[in-house]
Amino acid sequence: MSRSDCPIAVFDSGVGGLTVVKALKEHLPQETIIYFGDLLHLPYGNKSLASIQYYTRTIAAWLRRHFSPKLFVIACNSASAAAATILKKTLDIPVIEAIEPTVKAILKTGIQDIGIIGTKATIQSGVYEERLKAYQPQLRIAVLATPLLVPLIEEGWIDHPATKMIVDTYLDTPAFQNIRLLVMACTHYPLLKKVIESHFEHQKVRFLYSSFCIAQATIDFLKSQRLLSSRRHASDRFFVTDLSDHFKNLASTILKGNIHLEQIDWHLLKD
Numbered sequence: 001m002s003r004s005d006c007p008i009a010v011f012d013s014g015v016g017g018l019t020v021v022k023a024l025k026e027h028l029p030q031e032t033i034i035y036f037g038d039l040l041h042l043p044y045g046n047k048s049l050a051s052i053q054y055y056t057r058t059i060a061a062w063l064r065r066h067f068s069p070k071l072f073v074i075a076c077n078s079a080s081a082a083a084a085t086i087l088k089k090t091l092d093i094p095v096i097e098a099i100e101p102t103v104k105a106i107l108k109t110g111i112q113d114i115g116i117i118g119t120k121a122t123i124q125s126g127v128y129e130e131r132l133k134a135y136q137p138q139l140r141i142a143v144l145a146t147p148l149l150v151p152l153i154e155e156g157w158i159d160h161p162a163t164k165m166i167v168d169t170y171l172d173t174p175a176f177q178n179i180r181l182l183v184m185a186c187t188h189y190p191l192l193k194k195v196i197e198s199h200f201e202h203q204k205v206r207f208l209y210s211s212f213c214i215a216q217a218t219i220d221f222l223k224s225q226r227l228l229s230s231r232r233h234a235s236d237r238f239f240v241t242d243l244s245d246h247f248k249n250l251a252s253t254i255l256k257g258n259i260h261l262e263q264i265d266w267h268l269l270k271d
């Protein structure tokens with residue numbers, strides 16, 4: 001099999017990465033996706049740097065061994081902030097991560113007043129401010145960790161009044177009063193698009209979702225490297241390290257159809 005016909009490995013802690021898969025499948029239906037959701041260790045956003053690095057490296061190595069992917073996509077900002085640098089050095093396949101494509105898309109808007117929300121791991125890493133300021137030191141950037149959002153999403157509380165209350169409480173932060181761009185630096189957040197965007201209905205704010213930046217970077221990379229698959233060679237596969245009904249329902253809703261989830265024992269990943 002030629003390299004272009006190999007699958008794309010996409011990884012996240014939970015359903016967030018499926019928002020990237022959805023965008024990829026819309027644009028590249030001929031590609032085979034191997035998805036990995038590390039539900040056992042979800043949420044990554046509240047874990048230490050060392051733990052996130054360990055999970056990410058273990059999963060990447062397992063996917064590499066079993067599927068020889070042509071590309072490893074870290075569809076998770078928290079894992080990208082913690083482990084992308086190490087993975088790029090140690091993995092012998094190309095890695096697409098979340099931060100750089102999102103930073104480039106932010107800069108492309110030309111907007112100077114920026115708000116960024118993400119998990120604790122992403123926000124506390126300071127990686128977004130650091131990279132953005134390296135390009136444009138004059139940017140005014142307000143960041144906010146919104147750690148309650150991922151558990152609410154994984155619980156399926158997308159339209160729940162409690163979710164709206166929590167989103168509103170977070171976004172009412174005085175630091176966001178003058179923002180003109182809100183960046184969703186977590187791949188779970190497209191699932192809260194309605195409730196997040198409605199918070200700003202009386203304010204002139206644009207929205208940028210890292211999920212779509214990651215998908216676009218993946219498409220651009222495959223095109224530029226002539227690695228697009230000419231036809232579909234196998235079915236997509238979806239692996240999870242734990243399984244819940246919420247996840248099953250949410251995954252089927254995001255990808256619009258029943259998907260077969262394969263549960264894998266974490267200990268087997270290490271062999």
Ligand code: DGL
Nearest residue numbers: 016043044045077078187
């Ligand atoms: N989807 C992940 C991200 O983009 C976060 C989820 C988690 O905290 O596990 O950061």
